[in-house]
Amino acid sequence: MNIVLITDSYPPEIRSASHLMQEMAEELRNRGHKITVLTSYPQYNLADDFAGRQFEEHSFENDIEVIRIRTLPHHKVNFIVRGISQLTMPNLFFYKFKKYCRKKPDIVLVYSPPLPLAIAGKKIKEKYRAKFILNIQDIFPQNAVDLGVLKSTALISFFERIEKAVYKSADVITAHSEGNQDFLTGTKKVPSCKVFTLHNWVDVSLFSGLNGNGKYRKDFGLENKFVFLFAGVIGPSQNLDLIIEAANRLKDYSEICFLFVGDGTEKEKLKRMKEAYGLKNIIFQPFVSKEAYPRLVRDSDVGLICLSSMNKTPVVPGKLLGYMAAGIPVVAFLNRESDGHDIIKKAECGYSAFSDDIENMKNIILQIYKEKNSLSRYGENGFNYVTKHFDRKVCIDTLEKLF
Numbered sequence: 001m002n003i004v005l006i007t008d009s010y011p012p013e014i015r016s017a018s019h020l021m022q023e024m025a026e027e028l029r030n031r032g033h034k035i036t037v038l039t040s041y042p043q044y045n046l047a048d049d050f051a052g053r054q055f056e057e058h059s060f061e062n063d064i065e066v067i068r069i070r071t072l073p074h075h076k077v078n079f080i081v082r083g084i085s086q087l088t089m090p091n092l093f094f095y096k097f098k099k100y101c102r103k104k105p106d107i108v109l110v111y112s113p114p115l116p117l118a119i120a121g122k123k124i125k126e127k128y129r130a131k132f133i134l135n136i137q138d139i140f141p142q143n144a145v146d147l148g149v150l151k152s153t154a155l156i157s158f159f160e161r162i163e164k165a166v167y168k169s170a171d172v173i174t175a176h177s178e179g180n181q182d183f184l185t186g187t188k189k190v191p192s193c194k195v196f197t198l199h200n201w202v203d204v205s206l207f208s209g210l211n212g213n214g215k216y217r218k219d220f221g222l223e224n225k226f227v228f229l230f231a232g233v234i235g236p237s238q239n240l241d242l243i244i245e246a247a248n249r250l251k252d253y254s255e256i257c258f259l260f261v262g263d264g265t266e267k268e269k270l271k272r273m274k275e276a277y278g279l280k281n282i283i284f285q286p287f288v289s290k291e292a293y294p295r296l297v298r299d300s301d302v303g304l305i306c307l308s309s310m311n312k313t314p315v316v317p318g319k320l321l322g323y324m325a326a327g328i329p330v331v332a333f334l335n336r337e338s339d340g341h342d343i344i345k346k347a348e349c350g351y352s353a354f355s356d357d358i359e360n361m362k363n364i365i366l367q368i369y370k371e372k373n374s375l376s377r378y379g380e381n382g383f384n385y386v387t388k389h390f391d392r393k394v395c396i397d398t399l400e401k402l403f
Contacts, residue, residue, distance in 0.1 A: 001033050001034070001106040001107055001403060002033070002034045002036070002103050002104065002105045002106050002107070003028060003033050003034065003035050003036070003105065003106065003107040003108075003109065004036045004037075004038060004097065004105045004107065004108045004109065004124060004130070005021055005024065005025055005035065005036070005037045005038070005109050005111070006037075006038045006039075006093060006108065006109070006110040006111065006117055006120055006121055007021040007037070007038075007039050007110075007111040007117075008039065008040045008071075008074065008089065008111075008113075008114055008117060009021070009039065009040065009044075009045075010022060010037055010039035010040075010042075010066070010068075011290060012042050012046055012047070012050040012053075012289075012290075013042050013044055013045045013046060014045045014046065014047060014262075014287045014288075014289070014290060014293075015045055015232070015233055016200075016232065016233075016317075016318030016319060017111060017137070017318075018045075019290060020111070020200060020201070020318065021037065021039075021111055023201065023203050023392050024109075024396065024399075025037055025064050026062070026064070027392055027393065027396045028396065028400075029062075029063055029064055031396075031400065034065075034103070035063075035064045035065065036064075036065040036066075036067065036097075036100075036105070037064060037065065037066045037067065038067050038069065038093050038096065038097055038120070039066065039067070039068055039069070040068065040069060040070075040071050040074070040089075041055065041057075041068045041069060041070045041071070042055055042068065044075040044076065045075075045233065045262075045263060045287055046287065047286070047287050047288060047289040047292075048286065049289070050289075055068055056068070057069070057070075057096075058100050065100075067096050067097065067100055069089075069092050069093055069096050070092075071085055071088065071089055071092060072084060072085035072088055073085060074086060074089075074114070075265075076264075076265055079149055079150075083155075086114040086115075086116045086117075087116050089114065089116055089117055089120070090116055090117060090118075090119035090120040090123065091120075093117065093120040094120045094123045094124065097120070097124060098127075101128075104128050104130075105124060105128050105130040106130060106131065106403075107130060107131050107133060107403055108121045108124040108125055108128075108130045108131070108132050108133070109121075109133045109134075109135060110132075110133070110134050110135065111135050111137070112134060112135065112136050112137060112138075112140070113137060113138045113140050114140070115140040115141075115159065115162060115163060115166065116162060118134055118162075118166035118169075118170070119162070119165075119166060121134065121166070121169075121170070122165070122166055122169040122170075125169065125171075131171050131172070131403070132169060132170050132171050132172075133170065133171065133172045133173075133174065133402060134166060134167070134170040134172070134173045134174070135174045135176075135198065136173060136174065136175050136176075136180065136184065137176060137200075137315070138237075138313070138315060139180065139183060139184070139188070139313045139315075140159065140163070141155075141156055141159040141160060141163065142187075142312070142313055143237065143311060143312075143313055143315070146310050146311055146312045146313070147236055147237055147308060147310050147311065148310065149236065163188075167184075167188070167190050170194065171194065172194055172196065172402050173190060173194055173195045173196070174195075174196050174197070174198035174399070174402070175195060175196070175197055175198070176197070176198065176199055176200045176315075176316060177197065177199065177314055177315075177316050177339035178197050178339065179313075179314025179337065179338075179339040180197075180313065180314050180315070180339070181195050181196070181197045182314075183313055183314060196398075196402060198395060198398055198399055198402075199389065199390055199395050199398075200316070200318055200321060200390070200395070201321070201390050201391060201392040201394070201395035201396070202321040202322055202324070202325045202386060202390055202391070202392065203325075203391075203392045204325045204383075204386065204387050204391050206294050206325070207294045207297075207298070207322075207325045207326045207327065207383075210294050210295065210298055210326075211298060213295065213299070214299060215295065215299065216288075216295065216296050216299040216300075217299050220259065220283055220285060221283075222257055222259065222283065224255070225255060225256070225257040226255045226256050226257065226301050226302075226369055226372055227257050227258075227259050227299070227300045227301045227302070228256070228257070228258045228259065228300070228301065228302045228303075228304045228331065228365065229259050229261065229296070229297065229300035229301075229302070229303055229304055229323075230243065230258070230259070230260050230261070230262070230304045230305070230306070230319075231260075231261040231262055231288075231293065231296065231297065231319060231322075232261075232262045232317075232318075232319050233262055233263070233264045234260065234262050234263060234264030234265070234266045234267045234270065235264045235265055235266055236265065236266060236308070237307060237308055237311060238266070238306050238307060238308065239306060239307070239308035239309075239310070239355065240260070240266060240270055240306055241266075241269075241270070241273065242306055242333060242355055242358060242361060243258060243304065243306055243333075243361075244270055244273045244274060244277070244279070244282065245358045246358055246361045246362045247277075247279055247281050247282055248277045248279060249358070249359075249362045250281065250362055250365060250366070251277075251280070251281055253281075253366070253369070254281075255369075256281055256365070256369055257281050257282075257283060258281060258282050258283070258304070259283045259285065259300065260282070260283065260284050260285070261285045261286070261287065261288060261296060262286075262287055263286060263287060267284065270282075270284075271284060293322070294326060297322060297323060297326040297328060298326050298327075298328070300328060301328065301329075301372065301375070302328060302329050302330070302350070302368055302375075303319070303320075303322075303323025303324075303326070303328050303329070303330045303331070303350075304331055304332075305317050305319060305320055305323075305330065305331070305332040305333065305334065305340070306332075306333045306334075306355060307333070307334045307335050307338060307340075307355055308335065308355065309335050309336070309354065309355045309356040310335070311335040311337065311338070312335070312337055313337060314337045314338055314339045315335075315337075315338055315339075315340075316338060316340045316343065317332075317334075317338075317340060320332065320340055320343065320344075321386055321390050323382070324347065324349055324382035324383060324385065324386040324390075325382075325383060325386050325387075326379075326383075327379035327380060327382065327383040328375075328378075328379050328382075329349060329350040329368060329375045329378035329379055329382070330344060330349050330350035330351070330352075330378070330382060331350055331351050331352075331364060331365060331368055332344055332350070332351070332352040332353075333352070333353055333354070333355040333361050333364075334352060334353075334354070334355055335354070335355060336354050336356075340352060343385075346385065347381055347382050347385035347386070348378070348381045348385075349378050349379070349381045349382030349385065350368065350378050350382070351364050351367070351368060
């Protein structure tokens with residue numbers, strides 16, 4: 001089949017979404033499909049060796065056609081600019097696809113957020129009579145309303161109309177957990193016949209047989225430290241202020257260290273909090289490449305996840321699966337609605353708690369620190385569980401059946 005993948009993020013950008021889309025494209029290519037990726041021009045969340053590099057608008061990368069489209073700024077800008085950028089994306093993407101299209105697409109698959117990109121999928125469906133599959137991660141505008149980012153009733157109504165239109169147009173809608181599927185069919189009233197659970201996946205092979213060699217501990221000055229790693233985008237939905245507050249309560253434990261690797265709109269704010277508290281147990285580092293990421297995780301003791309309690313949807317953070325695949329324990333502070341709690345409980349790979357009690361967060365961090373000599377069982381449990389349920393091939397099998 002000829003398949004078009006539409007996403008605002010694709011390597012070399014470093015985000016869970018970009019890695020998911022590349023792994024999807026590669027797996028579908030391996031199964032004999034012809035893949036075209038429509039994505040934004042790389043300018044955010046880049047490792048140092050890619051910063052400032054120029055990329056071709058149209059190229060073939062490992063037998064995958066990639067069309068990179070210059071857009072208005074849509075990260076590290078205020079929400080008005082971001083909103084305008086996202087609303088202009090569909091027409092830009094559709095125009096560029098028509099320019100380079102040489103074969104009729106059978107499937108158009110859109111990764112959301114941003115939700116307006118789904119309009120490009122709708123346009124391609126209508127022009128080329130392709131089957132339209134919408135992969136929903138964050139449920140927008142609900143998540144923006146929950147976080148207090150979107151307050152205008154007129155704007156909320158506007159985006160809800162877009163949401164309703166693209167849900168109606170999509171032939172298939174996939175959600176990354178059962179709870180999100182139920183939210184779409186229950187709260188959003190999407191017909192249950194078109195909504196399916198498609199779990200996010202991880203390429204377990206990237207981590208298999210890989211041991212930490214201490215490179216990042218040495219590079220970051222973390223030798224002889226017990227390292228809690230947060231690696232990813234540092235944005236408002238994570239509410240990592242909570243981790244800074246917990247770190248402040250744990251500053252007398254000199255061996256405990258919190259390592260933040262990534263970037264985002266909230267990073268400078270967290271740095272200011274660190275300085276205000278005079279904390280020495282917080283380290284900030286820039287993104288590392290996708291190739292280096294598995295080694296970074298294996299060099300850490302515990303994978304750390306945080307989501308604001310203001311989130312009201314069952315979102316599961318993508319980095320959870322990477323930590324599990326790397327065989328390290330997980331400590332997750334999530335909103336009450338997150339399906340991540342259930343995954344961690346079933347996998348027996350660490351601890352999860354509600355992200356609305358800093359004292360409890362501190363106690364859980366101390367608990368797993370005190371178990372530091374017997375953590376391997378959590379890591380082994382997580383690796384075994386993710387291999388069985390969330391390996392890339394297992395999940396893409398599910399997706400391919402929806403074609």
